[in-house]
Amino acid sequence: MSLMRTKWHAALLLGSLLIGASPALAEAVFHRGNSGEPQTLDSAHVSVDIEAFVLKDLFEGLTIYSADGKIVPGAAESWTVSEDGTVYTFKLRENAKWSDGSPVTAEDFVFSAQRVEDPKTAAEYANILYPIKNAEKVNKGEVPVDQLGVKAVDAKTVEYTLERPTPYFPQLMAHMTALPVNKANVEKFGKDYVKPGNMVSNGAFKLEAHIPNDSLTVAKNENYWDAANVKLDKVIFYPSEDDAANIRRFEAKELDTVYHFSSSEIKRLREQYKDQVRVTPALSTYYYSFDTRQEPYSDVRVRQALSMAIDREFLANEIYNGAQLPVYNLVPEGMEGYGKGPVPEWASMSQIDREDKALELMKEAGYGEGGKPLNIEIRYNTNTDHERVATAVADMWKNTFGAKVSLQNSDVSAHYAYLTEGGKFNVARAGWSADYGDPENFLSLMISTNKSFNYGHYNNPEYDALLKQSYDETDPAKRMELMKKAEEMINRDQPIASLMNYANLWLVSDRIKGWEDNAVNEHLSKYLSVAE
Amino acid sequence: MIQFVLRRLLSAVPTIFVVVTISFFMMRFAPGGPFNLERPLAPQTMANVMKTYGLDQPLWKQYFTYLSNAAMGDFGPSFVYKDNTVAELIGKALPYSIELGLWALLVAVVGGVLLGTIAALRQNGWIDYTLMVIATIGVTVPNFVMGPVLTLIFAIMLSWLPAGSWGDGSFRFLVLPVLSLGLPQLAVFARLTRGSMIEALHTDHIRTARAYGLPPRVVVITHAMRGAMLPVLTYLGPCAAALLTGSAVVETIFAIPGVGRYFVLGSLNRDYTLVMGTVILIAVFVILFNLIVDILYGLLDPRVRHD
């Protein structure tokens, strides 16, 4: 009997040796597809989500997003807000440490914020933190950096003074631009602090290796305050912008996740991979902008008519295979305190009624069949999905108004350079994703003074006044009301035709546990684990 | 000969200078800049960024700054991959591209010359036709189709080979990218070889050699091959330069961290300094390989003289 047992043990041991390593000993590695090479790992210069995914695993802000996308304490264990809503005081965790073992201090946060706003740093996203007192002035070089409204009360307490009440400030503190850097580390290495071997970070992981365009490896940070709950040993980010290739690597089981892929693949992937396909509506809007500076788009009736004639359900269901939702207004659903924004009254009509109405409006304006000819050019940045949308919209305008519609694509850089620099156009594709969950982030796009993002140069003094009022309003409920009023104006004037609510598309392997879909598209690796 | 080489190397300096100058100004005439992203920057931050990178200076000033820095071997920081200098990026990526390119070149030249010779010896026989049909398919199927099809078969259906990445650089990882990169070129070499071999085999001295009863293999290798290699050699120059400096398509499809994708990514991102770096790299390779080819001409065919 005892001999038998020994043999059995031996067999087990041998077996595990043959397999290579027993599951308990194996490293838990998450192969994370990241759809593009990060342009930088410096939080002062990051600008896109794929960089945020890497950076938020490495660094931890005062607040972070939970697995289901809620704001929870991060490096700070708690915070308080002053009566008037303009002073936020964050208490750092006692056990928050950098990967070199040194404590995370309030001074690090002050240094990081000053570094981002310092015009010499030239941080691309410095404007995100403009709600901090004097931030804009500092960034313009009008006042010295030490005038920035951030100070260390003591080693573990950091205080932010704001320009005006900003209810979404805790969300801003979770933004990648607000991530802390280690003061001593940055001062020692300068801009090279981001290199493997140099970097000191305070997140759940630390940088281990980085081969541009091949892989970026982060390993568990043993000094992280919550290290006991971090289940992964390693996360390897694979940057590749070719989504078809990423899908193939997923199918060959080389990648555990794929982020972003062409919607034309959704149907097949759903059939084959079932709920490994994750489609989550995001806080972002796909819209067409009309150039309100010139005829005929300066005529509100023409804009309304064109917007009404677009069958958004066809776009969302047929072109995007249900991966996007049809929308009729700019601010996406799911903003705290805002709920579902107002929609134009014609949104509730059937598509046929809309088309009749559209035709009427267009006739009134004197365009289309029997009137002045309607020649429309749709500009978009090169992308299969955008081309398909433009093709479908062109077909709709052709059928409804007998318009002559042509398409013009250019690469991303040329497209946006043209629009932001005030180039003339007829209709141009654009999109906006929330930086933080507040309607202001969307509505400010249409302010007349916002020369770079208000591509169509919508100019409505009433609208501008309403938004200005909202900035000064301290009562949250009233503030939301003002913004709703403003959005109703956009609905009426249609300087843009909001088409769809983007969804984030992910392929997440069954192997990965702990993944939760959320609208903010935040997926920290520290919540995840792998099943063998 | 040494004088010839020296003179050519010396003439590379003005060549590269002209390339740099034209490219520099051409890039600046193109719409968009390195900081016009899908997510546009706010005016103030844009101004800060332009100032930091010296893009707010007059163009001629930027040009002379670049020129003097480049002459000292400083190609500047990448505007888009901000953590790295251009030299670092290219230095890291080039070895991958060169290794991949060398394998592909080897496959293409050895395979192509071999198949082309066989086809020529069996002119108009079924072997000839089969080989040429395969070669034609090789030229016509674009690598952005070849790559995915090969991966689908060998990586996903059969699970024999990885679907992408450089991995540890071993054989398994290299097979598919090398084939995707090399097969189209193999086909060109095979067709070129076949054509000129047929011509060479019909020349008088080969006929004479055959008439003297020399065994065919000896005739082919020693005599015909020599004359037939000229067009092959000429194509080798640009082909080698193209293969060794990486292919954006193949590197993207197989997720290989080579320098090829920087040509395309750099241009699309308007990463001015990175593009300049790649342009100089290409110029150096092209000049070098054309020089080598010209030297080889002289060795292979005594009729070609360098004066």
Add this chain to the structure above:
Amino acid sequence: MTEKTIATVAAAEMPPADERPSRSLSQLAWIRFRRNKAAMLGCLMLALIVLFSYVGPVFLKHGYDEVFPSYVTIAPSLSPRPDPETLKEVAENAAKRARVTLSSFEVENGTYTAVIAGSKPIDPRAVRYFDRANEFENTQVKETAADQLSMTLTGHVDQEYFLFGTDNNGRDLLARVMLGGQISIAVGVAASLVSLGIGVLYGATSGYIGGRVDNVMMRFVEILYSLPFIFLVVVLVVFFGRSITLIFIVIGAVQWLEMARIVRGQTLSLKRREFVGAAEALGLTDWQIIRRHIIPNTIGPVIVFVTSVVPQVMLLESFLSFLGLGVQAPLASWGTLIAEGARNIQSAYWQLIFPSVFFVLTLFSLNFIGDGLRDALDPKDR
């Protein structure tokens, strides 16, 4: 060979009155070309493909930019769409969008009868929802109940053939492959001719004159070779706008470089041959020698190279489209169709197969023709 070259030299030197021998030479070449079965097959195939691309659309009911919203991404089939079983579903969808319910639905002899019911009086415009579906046409109200809460509709069932399936926008792929052929063949042939013309002349001149001229000309080629192509394209678009002619110029401008080097390489060797010496001795000018002796003798490698340039040119065109210079949507070329198909290879195989087959067949024909021409024209084989 020496004998034959002397004959050509002699022919070249003859006064204009004796042009007959050279005419008979080209006739000879034509006869030899016609005897080449593979080449003739290539010609036939190419002619058929050209007919298909340029004349085909006349016989096809669907336009290349016509969107069929009901038929997005459907597989190719020899039988007409829709098959009757799915019709009821379509009718239900139409009813749903008209905000009524479908209480009965029947199809007979290409005519359908549907009864719809609603909770509010039905607007007769509801028929338009039925007509809007690509499956139905000429829908009419046959009867309306007195309370207007139900209505009987009747109309034709419209069936469409999609032999090649449809693309992701619901456009007929057959029409798009035809259109792609028109553009790709035009671009491919024109750009290859440009590359051939410039490349051969440039290469032969450079190689024949040699010396400092050769050095400068070849450095110029190296400069062009090194310029960043994408920027070249983008800048051209800025200055000249987008046009098909521009595509030819850009592609031709890039593709002649390798051709020039190949021809120059051949020329370097050819110019030391006896027959060139003989021609020089006879007092022919450089230009005459290049035209009559150098260029015809480079034909072998040139033809092989041209046949590999054509596919490159056609594919380059699809990359130009990506940059916004090439053909603009909704136009398409084989290159853009294949690129699109390669992306959807697993979900819509037909989008890759059909354009690829035509692409490969065309290039095969061109290869056969090229080889035939080479055999027929090669002065050494005469």
